[in-house]
Amino acid sequence: MRVEFFGVSRQRAGISQLEIEAETLGQVLEALAHRIPSLREFIEVDRLHPSLTASLNGDSFVSDPQTRLSKNDCVFILSADAGG
């Protein structure tokens, strides 16, 4: 499955997206913390810091680490604050 980064998470990751093998949101976040140390400030074990949020395919926002994902899913990591 694909993870896309936006805003601060993209700046910190230094990439716009990557492919990860995971079955749950929690596994995605654990893998990100492991592979991209600069994101660790924003990941608390298997959850995002409240300043970031995750969207599943742009359709819904998810936070439960047990959220099931399929290999065709795309997880967006973005700022929780959309103020402009």
Next chain:
Amino acid sequence: MFGYHGTCLRIDASLARAEHVPLTEAILRQFIGGGGLGVRLLLNEESARLDPLAPEAPIVFAFSPLVGSPLTTSAKFAVVSKSPLTQRINDSLVSSGFAIAGKGCGCDAIIVVGRAPELSVLVIDGDYGDQDSIRLESAEEYRGASCQETEMALKARLGANYRIASIGVAGENRVRYATISHDGRHAGRGGSGAVLGAKNIKAIAIRGHRRTDWAHPQELTELSKALSRRSFGPATAKYRELGTAANLLTFNRFGALPTRNFQSGTFADAANISPEELSATRSKTRKSCMACTIGCEHIYGSSTGGVRVEYESLFAMGSLCGVGDAETVLHASQRCDELGIDTISAGGTIAFAMECVERGWLDEPWLRFGSRDALLRAIDLIGSRSGLGDLLAEGSRRAAIAIGHDSISIAPQVKGLEIPGYEPRALQTMALGFAVGARGADHNRSGAYEVDFSDKVDRRRVTLDAVRLAIETEDKAALMDSLILCKFLRGVLTDFYSEAADILRNVTGWDVSSDELHEAARRIVSAKRDFNVLAGWTLAEDTLPERFLNTPLPDDPRASLSPERLHALVAEYHRQRGWDAAPQPAG
């Protein structure tokens, strides 16, 4: 009284005379400061039915109990008047040193009425200490000068310890969305610059050093230090690292980036004008408002100098007008700053006119989506009110009425105020926030987009459950704008009302609770509605243009908002507010 002077300074510009009007502790406690105090003072002035450009119409500069304190982001003031663009309440907030100098004159607000006999600088010398401290000086030599030129020239003329709020050419020409500029920032929305221009006031120059005492100074200092420390954390990283412009690519991916006058929610050239691209290809510096630890301002190099970049300017000058060339977008944004024009309303009105040309409703063939020359030319015409600019300076609603056809259905405005960079069909809680906004389509007085970017709603199919959540964001914004604290602290203040009560207790000594502050927030929102009712508001205004209600987003058919659904949301909003849908204005 702690935190306040207990008085406002009422200035008649026709006579260059001022009087101090007492403010009771009860009024201050009920309306706090900033936007809240400003609307209360406007109601006292019985100004709702006045033409906002008439000499007798008041404009209020309201400070707050927190101004001058060590609290981060507290150096702010509100400019409050009836809007010449919407004919409804308008309150715009701006930073920074003007707030401290203004409160330093020994008042909690300044009300200006009247009209100076010639283009003038209103000089308020709070260090002088008597009636003679108010004077008018000719500003004829600054006629046609940019906001920045005026500010620099006046500091050179009067002294560097003066703080200057000024208008550009647009304000002189009463462009209905002209800004008031201070230190490179703007009271941007709703046309307060036109109100000042109609008073023949090119600038207000102010200095003052009178302090208020704090009820619990040691506790306030400790609280301020702790808040500053927290403001360096992840909750504000977005603003430090990319600024508000970080929204651009995110919104584009969500199909929520208004493009070509809201004909689409995605822009093919978004990456070209994104802060990620600007950061990679241009020099960049960061700047903070006075007394701010966040530092959200990102200034990028361009061929015309450094340009402060915000999301709203990128969207309005970029995707909304179909312009994907970063240099043009930066130049256009800078030009608006120089002329003193709200970028959102300028972009919205120009994009609207571009679509009218595309549809054959407006015979200005040069004005095409994506044309850099057209964008820059249109901005200059608006500032000078020359040619087509005279029509566009009126805003999209008035322009649509003049153009005719069915153009009002595509004019991107609510109550006359152009819609900011949040596509309402893709963000439907925000759609409600726009529809019911007291000053029109507004992302600063309603933070309903927060709800759309959460797991609490389906952003493309919101239900009545969203109404309570939208109201919560509106109440919170009303309190933040009255305290005044920067909204970029939202994520830092995890228990907002409780922490705000703690702050206000230490500043004022009042035994204020979070419940009392929540009640104050609701009171302030209601006061704005009271003003609008007196000004002629009707329920029919609380809606969106037809485009959003009968056409799904072409690139996202699920982003569809029916009139029935929006009207149900609006009706529920009024019910939960406890407001009569058909109020009778008093008197």
